[in-house]
Amino acid sequence: MIVFRYLSREVLVTLSAVSAVLLVIIMSGRFIKYLAQAAAGLLDPGSLFLIMGFRLPGFLQLILPLGLFLGILLAYGRLYLESEMTVLSATGMSQQRLFVYTLFPATLVALLVAWLSLGLAPQGANQFQLLLNKQDALTEFDTLEPGRFQSLRDGTRVTYTEKLSDDRVNLAGVFISQKNEATGNKDRGISVLVAEKGRQEIKPDGNRYLILDNGYRYDGNPGQANYRIIKYDTYGVLLPKPDVSDEVTDRDAISTANLMGSDDVRSHAELQWRLSLPLLVFIVTLMAVPLSRVNPRQGRFLKLLPAILLYMAYLTILIAARGALEKGKLPPALGLWWVHGIFLAIGLGLLYWEPLRLKMASRRYALEVTRG
Incomplete structure (x- = not known):
């Protein structure tokens, strides 16, 4: 239990720090964009912070999975670098057990992302579009x-x-x-x-x-x-007369309940996207645990770049599949799930490859000793 609390604390603290940095970077870029629109007279300057508040849940639902992924890589990479993982391995801590321990903070993040993607983010997007409609009606x-x-x-x-x-x-x-x-x-x-x-x-x-x-x-x-x-x-x-519209047309501003009751292909794509984000958290956790394993002589950042590229490939293919689903190029039954299936297989392969390799190496060594 002590080891479990220690590992969870390390992951959650690193997750919070990484997510805060990513949020500041993204929010700053968006704020500069809206500030430029306000300077051009396209937005009311007094509504800028209200707009950022409505957009915050949409940013967080994408930042938190990446923050967890990088948090696991950095937290466990430090433990490997300082030989703490070596000590834990000597006491029976396997990769599979480490993954089970990591599922607790991952479940907390997944629940938070599910709340954001299924509930809070659509409400924020809805209020954001209504606010923009009012801004368009300004003289x-x-x-x-x-x-x-x-x-x-x-x-x-x-x-x-x-x-x-x-x-x-x-x-x-x-x-x-x-x-x-x-x-x-x-x-x-x-x-x-x-x-x-x-x-x-x-x-x-x-x-x-x-x-x-x-x-x-x-x-x-x-x-x-x-x-x-x-x-x-x-x-x-x-x-010109102001034209105020209360119509909400963006798919990300439609409530999840309305998406479930729709037969539109684009609505199905939006619903699967929202369900994919919590599922994304568990799959990136599965990939991050084995990728965080580093040799102390190599440094903790050796696998960081390949890991980020793997995560970006996952997210890019997922977005491309969403676009194909919206255009009717993919059947709704297949949807986005095949992307998760591919990277779930990659994660399982990464998790069990090292123990399997060590087991095969020990068998070869035993055979050589027997023959000798």
Whole structure:
């Protein structure tokens, strides 16, 4: 029991450290991406941390199996390097028994991954898509920041204001550049509006207008001298209506219960993917235990690179099989299970190869002694 607690603690501590590092790396990359979208006016800056919170379960369900795999390799590799595993082997600790001990932390991780993949991650993805739908319905005034040029999502209009009131209604020092739609083969050029001030008005029919005061409008094509200049006292610009959608279309945002009741091939692929992640935990544990065995003279990182390549091959084939299943190239009955079967056989081969090799070597030695 003491050995069991010691090994479990080593694996769980290393798993936590590795998973935390991987999570920080992935979350940082995604946060930078969303931050760039917020800087471009595509997202509300105040919702960035909420978005990251919704995406966290989806990240964890993929990070934890890799964290466990690397945790076993690093924790047991250190024990082999410091000859602690040699002492345990002398007391009867076999590879199979070590694997049984490792199943306890692996089961904890598998249960956590199952909770994430079957329940929490779809809920987070659902809330994430609803939030994006609301972000798509934002107008320029909802994301406009004073002193910064801001482009619309389709890139047809660039807006700038020197000052903006707290209620986002009144503006000062307004600049708007809009690309006009082409008529046939004729380029309509651009229109530039400048005004001392402006305000936003919402009519009873729901239409939103930007009313500009004391300004100029310039129409023409860049590089040509035939610009038309119009001075105005009041100018109204119709703003696009926000279109809020509550529809969730992403498969990863559909609940597991709804996937089970669906006959769609893509739904079957998504369901098998979610079930594959907890199963992945046990199979990578089976592969990691024998791969962690190293010679103290060789160092603990000798098998780390081949082990990571094996894990990446497993995950890559699994993702490719998921894509083939979604396209109908694989029967649902075969699905993703054949991938797990292949790497289960590899794991069993790795686990029993070393004891079998030692047993055969001892038999050859015994025969040589007998003949001698």
